[in-house]
Amino acid sequence: MESLANLEAFVRSAECGSFSEAARRLSLTPAAVSRNVAMLERNLGVRLFHRSTRKLTLTEAGEGFRQAVVGNLEGLQAAIAGISADGGEPVGTLKVSLPPTFGVSHVLPLLPGFLARYPRVRPEWHFENRQVDLVAEGYDAAIGGGFALSPGVVARTLAPAHIIAVASPAYMRGRVPPSDPAGLQAFEGIVMRSLQTGRIRHWAMRDAAGCEVVAQQRESVVVNDPNAMR
Known part of the structure; x- marks a missing residue:
């Protein structure tokens, strides 16, 4: 599979008709752009440009390839720009299983602060006293204790549970x-x-x-x- 850098070098060179101008738009050196295009041609096994000292022109194969990839390239760049703009901020539904007593007493009071910090997350919390199947039931996380963990499950200790005997x-x-x-x-x-x-x-x-x-x-x-x- 071709790298994004090779495809972008090809598309911008085709638009500009010059490795030098494409290099200025991509903030690269002309040699780097030429090398990326040459690598793309070698991997595809076809010549994409007619080269002269004055101008680059697309071959028939190059024009066909440009039409096939230009829209997809712009879509990839938009997707990358979009996720970069989020800055890695968590987004979406957070499905968690937690025991009712512990969840209501210790986790639920933290919800306002959590939502203030992560406003784009929608908590879906299930209060239940059972061991859930994280993968099969679509849970992102679970809080609990007293049961064996499945292989590959990443876990960390939140707090020890202290039990005392009392009587009226x-x-x-x-x-x-x-x-x-x-x-x-x-x-x-x-x-x-x-x-x-x-x-x-x-x-x-x-x-x-x-x-x-x-x-x-x-x-x-x-x-x-x-x-x-x-």
Whole structure:
């Protein structure tokens, strides 16, 4: 495939009838323009110009080629100019999947500032507790945790999720608070079922020293949304 520089050198030389004048319009040297045209002729296997010391004239093949490419060249140049004028500014729909609790509490408040910075972006945010298929479902990005990433997915950590065990004062009245995660087995608990695996999630709890213990609870209520556990 020919480079844009070779095609532009050919079209401008045909318009000007001179490598020197074409070079002035392209801000190149005459030698560079002549070299680009010669490369184009060599790649095509045809002579595009009749050359003389006074003027360039198109061959029959050159005229036919000029008519075929001039409109396309202008279209390419307009497309390049248009995208350059945007300065790389993001434009279009941004489709993102995010969990309802985290999204509403932490991401949604950032929306006004985001729109002020990127006014040509139209957010399409889906609040849902599930692992989406980024490619098959047409998502640009997803926020979540607790599931495996597909090969090739680029990811970064936004923040750690800290989970603590709490109970209402009314429930704890007359009961002895547990001193470690193992003690939670004596209490009824609200637990969460994973939408991805269908299994009950068991929380890994750490003490101040960093020792980790999996907390087991009696399942009195099962939900599938973190917000429902509050």
